[in-house]
Amino acid sequence: MKVNKIFVEENLQGHESVSRFCESFPKAELHIIDQYENYFQKVKKPYLQKHNNNSIFLAEKRGNLVKAAPDAYGLSGEPHYYYIHAYNCMYECQYCYLQGYFQSPDLVFFLNHEDIVESIRRTYSEHPEGRMWFHAGEFSDSLALSHLSKELPIYFRAFQELPRAYLELRTKSANTKELEKLDPLENIIVSFSFSSHTAAKKYDLKTASISARIQAMYRLYTKGYRLALHLDPIIDSPNLFSDYQQALKELFEKIPANYFSYISLGVVRFTKDVFEQTARNYPESDMLAANFVKSFDNKVRYSKPLRDKILYNMRDMILRMGITKEKIYLCMED
Amino acid sequence: MKALIFAHRMEAIAFLDHLQPRSCEKNIYRSDDLFITYSGEGLFSALYHIQNLLLQYPEIEEVWNYGLAASLNGQQELHTIQSIGNIYRQKDQENMDFQSFALSGEMDLVTSIDRVNDAKTKTYLSRFASLVDREAWAYAYACQRTHKTFRAFKLVSDFAEDLECSQIRSRAEALSLMMWEDYLQRHSNPSLPAKTISLPKGFYFTASLAHRYRELNKKLQKKRGCNSEELLCSLETKKILELKILPKEKTKILLEKMEEALDPDFFTFKKKLQANLTPWKEQEIYFDFGPYLEPNEGQLQMRFQNDKDFLTKLQRLQNMKPSSIFPDPNES
Numbered sequence: 001m002k003v004n005k006i007f008v009e010e011n012l013q014g015h016e017s018v019s020r021f022c023e024s025f026p027k028a029e030l031h032i033i034d035q036y037e038n039y040f041q042k043v044k045k046p047y048l049q050k051h052n053n054n055s056i057f058l059a060e061k062r063g064n065l066v067k068a069a070p071d072a073y074g075l076s077g078e079p080h081y082y083y084i085h086a087y088n089c090m091y092e093c094q095y096c097y098l099q100g101y102f103q104s105p106d107l108v109f110f111l112n113h114e115d116i117v118e119s120i121r122r123t124y125s126e127h128p129e130g131r132m133w134f135h136a137g138e139f140s141d142s143l144a145l146s147h148l149s150k151e152l153p154i155y156f157r158a159f160q161e162l163p164r165a166y167l168e169l170r171t172k173s174a175n176t177k178e179l180e181k182l183d184p185l186e187n188i189i190v191s192f193s194f195s196s197h198t199a200a201k202k203y204d205l206k207t208a209s210i211s212a213r214i215q216a217m218y219r220l221y222t223k224g225y226r227l228a229l230h231l232d233p234i235i236d237s238p239n240l241f242s243d244y245q246q247a248l249k250e251l252f253e254k255i256p257a258n259y260f261s262y263i264s265l266g267v268v269r270f271t272k273d274v275f276e277q278t279a280r281n282y283p284e285s286d287m288l289a290a291n292f293v294k295s296f297d298n299k300v301r302y303s304k305p306l307r308d309k310i311l312y313n314m315r316d317m318i319l320r321m322g323i324t325k326e327k328i329y330l331c332m333e334d
Numbered sequence: 335m336k337a338l339i340f341a342h343r344m345e346a347i348a349f350l351d352h353l354q355p356r357s358c359e360k361n362i363y364r365s366d367d368l369f370i371t372y373s374g375e376g377l378f379s380a381l382y383h384i385q386n387l388l389l390q391y392p393e394i395e396e397v398w399n400y401g402l403a404a405s406l407n408g409q410q411e412l413h414t415i416q417s418i419g420n421i422y423r424q425k426d427q428e429n430m431d432f433q434s435f436a437l438s439g440e441m442d443l444v445t446s447i448d449r450v451n452d453a454k455t456k457t458y459l460s461r462f463a464s465l466v467d468r469e470a471w472a473y474a475y476a477c478q479r480t481h482k483t484f485r486a487f488k489l490v491s492d493f494a495e496d497l498e499c500s501q502i503r504s505r506a507e508a509l510s511l512m513m514w515e516d517y518l519q520r521h522s523n524p525s526l527p528a529k530t531i532s533l534p535k536g537f538y539f540t541a542s543l544a545h546r547y548r549e550l551n552k553k554l555q556k557k558r559g560c561n562s563e564e565l566l567c568s569l570e571t572k573k574i575l576e577l578k579i580l581p582k583e584k585t586k587i588l589l590e591k592m593e594e595a596l597d598p599d600f601f602t603f604k605k606k607l608q609a610n611l612t613p614w615k616e617q618e619i620y621f622d623f624g625p626y627l628e629p630n631e632g633q634l635q636m637r638f639q640n641d642k643d644f645l646t647k648l649q650r651l652q653n654m655k656p657s658s659i660f661p662d663p664n665e666s
């Protein structure tokens with residue numbers, strides 16, 4: 001990743017993460033600023049600027065630090081929340097919803113993790129009974145730059161004291177270095193977005209390859225981490241099922257299928273804005289060579305019959321591979 | 335037709351000397367395939383001038399701006415020519431205009447409200463871009479509004495804040511020559527315009543049908559990894575053309591075939607759904623699930639002859655669930 005500028009809020013100048021980021025991107029210009037909000041998204045920057053012209057903001061998150069997740073976010077029937085530790089991502093998945101969400105691809109890393117943890121604790125105490133979920137990575141990849149942001153120990157310490165709360169770290173990276181330094185916890189689950197070798201190569205630009213993700217999962221498995229899989233978003237292709245079967249077979253040869261705590265399935269979908277943005281950013285992508293329609297919740301999706309066919313067959317395939325029914329959920333589907 | 339726009343006459347001087355275009359009106363020159371013009375300094379002169387130019391000469395399809403810019407971060411080599419990527423605009427001392435323009439180049443540029451001659455403004459602007467000029471945003475704005483292609487190339491003439499106009503004036507001819515040489519190189523190597531998909535003969539296309547056809551054609555080419563000709567061959571267009579029907583009807587068949595090729599599951603499903611609906615239709619009960627067959631929205635229409643008929647049909651409907659009419663996805 002090419003970083004041209006690093007912006008640091010003035011009250012964070014002495015923060016240890018600042019020097020780590022500066023050392024990792026020695027060519028980047030350093031700017032000391034008052035508040036990131038005065039610069040981030042102040043001008044519209046094209047999404048594809050991330051190819052060669054990135055800025056990083058090291059800032060403090062103000063306002064809401066923990067938010068309720070949309071319906072159908074995870075295993076149903078339990079409250080789901082996400083916390084915001086970063087905006088934007090160093091990867092470039094062609095379907096990424098961030099391309100229509102922010103007006104700039106610049107990366108923002110929030111360094112006030114203790115405040116975020118405090119907010120998580122407060123939310124926890126508002127639900128005195130039952131399990132609840134917290135997700136990292138709603139606006140970013142949870143692990144991709146964790147060796148620079150180094151926030152994981154703070155969350156591990158916090159979740160050790162919140163036994164009813166589950167933390168999901170979702171990633172497409174193979175950057176497990178920081179996790180390997182920590183002891184796994186029963187209530188922290190590392191989930192990997194997973195697809196076929198071909199699909200990841202074509203659509204998950206700059207992310208870890210499927211083989212690297214399998215290796216990363218294996219490392220965590222041997223350490224005793226709980227793992228989950230997201231087969232989401234699934235993009236239709238001529239050899240869709242055999243390609244997925246091949247990749248899953250490679251994975252389940254290393255880690256027993258039923259070791260995974262849950263598997264989500266979701267077919268590619270976009271808001272109207274993201275769909276338009278995707279078509280502008282990747283006009284040649286064969287991901288767009290399909291019959292997209294406005295679906296039940298106004299999102300742009302494949303036609304209902306194609307969605308059903310994909311989900312049904314995918315579900316059937318993973319059931320046959322040894323995953324139990326209760327562990328499968330359909331993401332954002334009616 | 336292309337137009338080259340500069341802020342100052344001295345920036346354009348090498349172009350005027352080499353091309354010897356004829357003057358058509360104040361500050362506008364024209365050769366066989368090119369306009370050369372200069373707008374004057376600053377955002378408003380630039381905007382006023384380019385809007386007039388584009389209004390008077392609608393044959394202009396593409397505008398290139400050549401000009402000088404100052405470096406805000408001191409990281410560019412002096413006298414290099416940078417192809418501009420994003421263009422931002424300073425609104426006032428501490429605010430930026432949200433609207434920006436993305437061009438095909440790499441280097442970001444901000445158009446300032448004034449010449450930058452203090453450190454505070456320089457620092458502020460450097461947070462958004464590496465180069466500063468006084469006009470490019472206005473050119474980009476006018477071009478976007480009139481759907482013209484716009485590109486900008488800036489010669490890094492100095493460092494902002496150190497700006498010495500008299501020095502630049504004395505170097506003006508040499509700087510213009512550098513831009514002219516850069517232009518010659520880029521001009522001889524233009525990027526090819528995107529090819530539009532041509533419409534097949536023997537069919538009738540309105541503008542919207544042509545748009546639909548091109549969309550489907552593009553998607554199917556990508557999906558099947560073939561070219562347009564191979565695609566039309568695989569769709570058996572010859573057979574459609576032989577049908578003794580109006581060209582408009584042939585187009586309808588062609589587009590339907592293309593839609594089916596793109597999403598065969600949808601069509602199989604539609605056929606099965608229609609079959610499931612037949613018994614209801616026979617009883618004059620009609621379901622409509624919209625064009626995309628999303629099960630959560632539907633309309634019901636019923637014809638009845640009298641009270642008794644009405645009640646019988648209602649009773650039939652009482653125990654049915656609309657979703658039960660939907661074919662099982664496992665079957666497809």
Ligand code: SF4
Binds near residue numbers: 089095097
């Ligand atoms: S990893 Fe996630 S956040 Fe990052 S680009 Fe891909 S989809 Fe977007």
